[in-house]
Amino acid sequence: MVAGMRPRGQQSWGRLFRWSNPFAHFLVLTVITFGVLAPLTCQKLLHSYFYMRHRYLNAMSQDFLKQNQEDGLGALHYFERLQASNSSERLAKKALQPWLLITIITVQRRPEFHYVLQVASRFHRLLQKCGSSCQNHKILLCNVETDPSSHMDVKLLANFFAVVNRYGGRESLDHSLNRFEKEKRDYSFCLEQSLQSYSPEYVLLVEDDAVPEEEIFSVIHHLLKMRFSKPHLQNALYVKLYHPERLQCYINPEPMRILEWVGIGMLGGPLLGFLYAWASGRSSLSWPIVLFFALYCMLLVELVGRHYLLELRRLAPPLYNIVPVTECCTPAMLFSAPSAHRVLAYLKELHCRPGFAKDIALYSLLLSKGEWAFVVEPNLVRHVGMFSSLRLSENPKLL
Incomplete structure (x- = not known):
């Protein structure tokens, strides 16, 4: 070997890592992006792979609970002020047949958070802001608490919205039911009462810990009047307005x-x-x-995190995505009147149990009944309830 000459292998590696070689550029870009910049900038993003759970989760969960409690008190004061002002407005008392009926299903849990008041006050504000384009929208409270008189937030809301109670009259609780089947029957009751009480064209069935986003009505109007007029989207069994962010990757x-x-x-x-x-x-x-x-x-x-990319779609209703539905979950579900009748008939045939809750039951209908359904992206409601009525936890976490 001539003196001063490097072996052929060393020459090839030298060419490979020469700064003018794209490989060197790509290697440096990859290391800087995924080893330095992204971990530093995304470490507090809850739905990112770079989220430092061990460092931030407990504190963020406690901050969320504190803010949620403050929002609940704010919602309570909102309705107390309305009541004190002797407001003549009673949105749900009007007898007109609504185009969209917003039915809020509620049960008493952790009263200090006032979940149902948060949801109802938000919808109330958005309806006022929406103006004439929402004049055919109504709100109905469906109280599925086994002792309806104990749900104090519903007593307050009864001054402003119509209320139906699941229990306390001729209907009594069947103690032989497991809690998943009870939840399914409560859900069916509220959907059925929505149809019987108002005969709406559409029912938005919302659980009492699903706070609507600012643009919910403009997006729903666009979807129902424009997008779902297309043949391949018509006659959907339901449209989900929420899917957990952690499952959106x-x-x-x-x-x-x-x-x-x-x-x-x-x-x-x-x-x-x-x-x-x-x-x-x-x-x-x-x-x-x-x-x-x-x-x-x-x-x-x-x-x-795909969740953060989806947030860009909030710029305008036409940018919202409609994709085939996924299995979990049911905080906010949109039904047309015909599809709601089909759902009620289908659910009577099913018995829910652990591992087969109502969301899975609804999803199972798509294959067994030859139906189809969709989910809207990004979410049109925020799930704020960290205390579930089905899965009890004294120390809940955001993830």
Whole structure:
């Protein structure tokens, strides 16, 4: 070997890591992005892979509970002020047939949080803000507390909205029922009462810990009047307005999002590739460069959190996404009158139990009955109830 010459292997590695080589650029970009920048900027993002759970979860959970309790007191004062002002407005007392009936299902739990007051006050404010376009919207309270007189928040709300009670009259609690079957029957009762009491065109069935987002009515109006007029979307059994953020990522058991994920790579790959070619003074763009940036974009959006990408769709109602429905959960469900009648008939055939709650029961109908349903993205309600009526916990966490 001639003196001063390096072995062929060392020469190839030297060329590989030479700063003008794209491999070196990509390696540095990957290390800086996923090893430094993303962990630092995303460590407090609850739905990111970079979220530092051990450091922030307990404190964030306690802050959330504190804020939730303050929001509950604020909602209580809101209705107390309305009552003190002797407001003549009684939205749900009007006898007009509503186009949309908002039925809030409520049960007494952790009264210091005033969950149902938070939901009702938010809907009340949004209806006032919505104005004439929401004049055919009504609110109905469905009280499924076994002792309805003990639900003090419903007593207050009865001054403003119509209320139906599940128990306390001729209907008595069957103590042989497991709590999952009871929840399903309560749910069916509220849906049936909504149809019988008002004969609405649509029913929005909301649980009492699902606070609506600011744009909920504008999005629902757009969906029902524009998007769901299309043949392939008509006659859906139901439309979900909420899916847990922790289940919205791309790598999950719900493969319908894979095409969206690949689409992000197909869009971001060429775009970043062209920027890289321009910045590095290259005259052409090769497919390995495009492939790297496509994978880079896909990995970045997954690790940072798809939930945060979905938030960009809130800019306008037409940007909201409609995708095939997923299994969990039922905080806010939209039914047309015909689909609500079908759901009631179907649920009578099913018996819920641990591992087969009402959300899974509803999802099972899609295959067994040849139905279809959809979920709206991003969520149109915020799930604020950390204390479940089914799964009791004295120390709940956000995750």
